[in-house]
Every structure is written in structure tokens, then in C-alpha cells.
Amino acid sequence: MEDRIIITRNTRIKKENAKYLILIEQNPYMQFKRLYKELKLDVNNFSFFTRCSICNLDLEKTDKNLISNKIPQLTYLNTNDFFICPNCKKIYWKQSHYDFFINKIIKLIYDKDNF
Ligand SMILES: [Zn+2]
Secondary structure, three states: OOOOEEEEOOOOOOOOOOEEEEOOOOOHHHHHHHHHHHOOOOHHHOOOOOEOOOOOOEOEEEOHHHOHHHOOHHHHHHOOOEEEOOOOOOEEEOOHHHHHHHHHHHHHHHOHHHO
8 A cells, every 4th residue: 555645625535445634624725734733744844836736747947048938028037947847838936926825834834823
């Protein structure tokens, strides 16, 4: 048996010989918080936003000159690190949304009022 845990919102799941965690939370931030607590995630050794949100494959660093015609010009000028999905070719970069989510995650983990 693989050492995997099924994470689901399906309350009727009945799989023998499988570990699973049923999420009752609907809010994705509260779902993350539950996963953090239940699975005792070590966020210090966590790599956030390193997978494609569509394919779930590891992103690969790419040269911005190779994708310059596929990103907004201001982004091209103001950003140096770009990542691409090897499968669907979606392009990712760290901007304000990245900082927003990292700060949100930190707040969820360390703000006891949110627990
Ligand atoms: Zn992809």
C-alpha cells in the first residue's frame, strides 16, 4: 500500500485499507488550516506554489526572454523569475498575489484567534 492520504469532502467515502481525511470546511483557507493541524505539516520545509494549478506538475524555471511574447510587457520589465508548466505551458511568476497568499498562510498558522 502506498503511503498516501486521500483528502476529500465526500463524507460517504468507504475505502478499506486507505487512510483518508474528510474536510468539512468549505472555505479553502480553513481547509488549509485543518490540513496543517491534522497532518502536522512542517511549513518550514514546505515549498509553496511550486506546482501547476491545473496539472499539479512541478514547475520549471524558464528564461523570461523565451516567453516575452506571452506575458504582459510591464510584468516582463518588472519581474525576473518565471516558471512554466512542462505539460500545459502555463506561465507563473511571483507578484502581489504570491505575497498575499504567503502572508495569509502565515497568519492562518500563527494567529491563534483564527484557530
Ligand atoms: Zn500545467
